[in-house]
Amino acid sequence: MxxxxxxxxxxxxxxxxxxxxxxxxxxxxxxxxxxxxxxxxxxxxxxxxxxxxxxGGVDAHCHVAQVTGRFRTLDDYAVTSTAALWGGTTTILDFGIPRDATETPLEAAMNKLALAREARCDVALHASVITWDETVPAQLEELAERGIRSVKLYMTNRGSTMADNDTVLKVMREMVRLDGLTYVHAEHDAMVVDCTQAHAEAGEIGIEHLHKTRPELAEEASVREVLAMAEYTRAPVYFVHQSTPGAVDLVTRARRRGLSIHSETCPHYLLLDDGVYSSRYPEWFACCPPMRSPETVAALRERVADGAVHTVSSDHSCYDLSQKRERRDDLREMPHGLPGVETRMPVAFTALAAAWTGDDEGLLERFADLFSAVPSRINGLSSKGMIxxxxxxxxxxxDPAELRTVSGAALHMGTDFSPFEGRExxxxxxxxxxxxxxxxxxxxxxxxxxxxxxxxxxxxxxxxxxxxxxxxxxxxxxxxxxxxxxx
Missing domain, CATH: 2.30.40.10 (Urease, subunit C, domain 1)
Known part of the structure; x- marks a missing residue:
């Protein structure tokens, strides 16, 4: 039987x-x-x-037990994988990001593998490179042999996780050699630093000003630069958390030229706009890139509905409000990132349904594509993403018709808030x-x-x-x- x-x-x-x-x-x-x-x-x-x-959902962008500077997310694999299952996600992909200069990319990934033994759902990993040296190619080769076939690069976060352009090019070449995929956080660091400094000098450095310090142009300029490097190296690239239709359109045009490029967005960029920074609790929405204008959000939803966006991932980062509020007066000093692995399904479906113009079965098929099939295929998870x-x-x-109002206290992500609190x-x-x-x-x-x-x-x-x-x-x-x- x-x-x-x-x-x-x-x-x-x-x-x-x-x-x-x-x-x-x-x-x-x-x-x-x-x-x-x-x-x-x-x-x-x-x-x-x-x-x-x-x-079952495949969330290609989660940060579990992540150490960044003096902050550590408050979850572990038992907590985050449980929350993922509550939300219909059965596979998560985490990042082995070196916590500082003393940890190599290989060590960071192996440390995450050890922690993942407590996971309740299946786990895959991305590596990350911050600084290039002569040992990196051998490390990436060993990681690929272990089935870790992607590397994340940050184009911003100077002094912590940012990789310089020399490192980016060299990693892209290695990913081509090893049949891997380059993940990229695209924001133009010089623009972000300059804009943030200008607002600091004007006394506008609290979290309520976050959306002013990281403009859409900074994201799109970085996407252009990375696309040029991808065209030069012929490296496949996956852009994480794209927040503007302009960034997505750049990827679409690159794909028409034959480049292997993919767009990811996140649920919060599809339902929340920059009005949240004028709310009573702006620290609930501290993430990078920040929320965009209502017009940008609506246009991004249209890109999701028409197939220009390939995946919707959570970018789950489990800080709590005490960490968020410790330096809400200075957005340069506070941790950025939102809890979202559990709410990815209803937020993404709500946003997609709002922009969908086809029939109900087509809506469900498009959702299955975003939620599971495409992230499985892009990330080489050959047994996932299809029934x-x-x-x-x-x-x-x-149940696509079921309505629930979000209560952060009723969720299971190991934190004390949700950016979607009170939303149906x-x-x-x-x-x-x-x-x-x-x-x-x-x-x-x-x-x-x-x-x-x-x-x-x-x-x-x-x-x-x-x-x-x-x-x-x-x-x-x-x-x-x-x-x-x-x-």
């Missing part, structure tokens, strides 16, 4: 959807049976009752299955313990060359299609 059947669901992949029963055995999808057939027998049957079943035989049984019974969001998980285990259902959360696996990743070109299963092959009838009882 197989382990589990999700019966009577609308099985939604990025490439198509249809009513079916999903058969799960040994942690993987064993078969998909057309809904006109009898429900297969299983040790447990969950009746989806016609609701959408989408692939198909042989893929990991990471599944979410999703649409689209929440009803049931979450991770690696074939039911971790969330009508009875609440079922902690699976530290069962999360480290997932080695395929190379970038290798993953891009592997065609996904054809939609027609995803549904079949067979010997498993025998009568069972729903539960």
């Amino acid at each position: 197989v382990d589990l059947v999700i019966a009577n669901g609308l099985v939604v992949n990025a490439s198509g959807s249809r009513p079916a029963h999903i058969v799960v055995d040994g942690g993987r999808v064993a078969e998909i049976v057309d809904a006109t057939e009898a429900v297969p027998t299983a040790a447990r049957i969950i009746d989806a009752a016609g609701r959408a079943v989408i692939p 198909a035989p042989g893929y990991d049984a990471d599944l979410v019974v999703f 969001l649409r689209g929440w998980p009803r049931v979450v299955i991770s690696g074939g285990r039911v971790v969330l259902d009508e009875d609440g959360f079922h902690d699976p313990g530290p069962v999360g696996r480290f997932i080695p990743r395929a190379g970038y070109r290798e993953a891009a060359a592997a065609p996904p299963p054809a939609v027609a092959s995803l549904v079949a009838t067979g010997p498993l299609a025998t009568t069972g009882k729903g539960a």
Whole structure:
């Protein structure tokens, strides 16, 4: 007898959807049976009752137990992976960022691997390079052999995580050699430093002025510069947290020229605008880049709906309000970053639905693309991102109509606030299955313990060359299609 059947669901992949029963055995999808057939027998049957079943979420941009300067995020892998599962995300990708000059990129990644043993969901990793030396190529080669196939580079944050242009070019060349992917935080450092200093001299350096110190032009100028280096080296590049339609449009034009470039945005850039810095608690919204104008936010949502943005990741950074408020008077001294791994699903779906002009099934398929399929494919997670035989049984019974009002106190991210506090969001998980285990259902959360696996990743070109299963092959009838009882 197989382990589990999700019966009577609308099985939604990025490439198509249809009513079916999903058969799960040994942690993987064993078969998909057309809904006109009898429900297969299983040790447990969950009746989806016609609701959408989408692939478990892949959050390609999380910071767990991250040390930056004198601040450390307050979470660990047990906390963040639990929060991810509550929010329908079954795989997270974290960063091994050197905490200071004494920690090498390899050491930073290995330290994160050790911490990840407490994870409740699957984990993959990005490396990070800040300073180039003659040991870096060998370190990147060892990381690639271990399945860590991407490196993050910061174009800003002078004196801490910023890499200079020589380092950026050399890392891009290594990523081409190793079939890897370069992740880039693109903000033009000289512009940011100059603009911030000008506002400081004018006495406008509190957090309520954050959006004035990091202009849209600084982001777009940095994207242009990185694209030139990518064209020069032929390196694939993934831009994290793009916050402006102009930045996304630069990527779109580069892709038309044949470059392998990808745009990521984050939920907070799709629902929040720079009016939050005039609110009672502006420190709740301290992140870089900052929130943009309402007009920019609306245009960015349109780019998400029309497919120009490839992924929506959380950029989860779990500081609490005491850390945020310690230096709210000086935005240069406070920690930047927002908790969001748990709310990524409803915020992203609410924003996408607001800009969507097609039919409901198309909306669900586009959401599955952003939430799971594309981040899996770009990052070489070959067993993730699709509901198909042989893929990991990471599944979410999703209710696109369900409305809930966010309460930070009711979330599970290890902090005491949410930037979406009091907002009504649409689209929440009803049931979450991770690696074939039911971790969330009508009875609440079922902690699976530290069962999360480290997932080695395929190379970038290798993953891009592997065609996904054809939609027609995803549904079949067979010997498993025998009568069972729903539960």
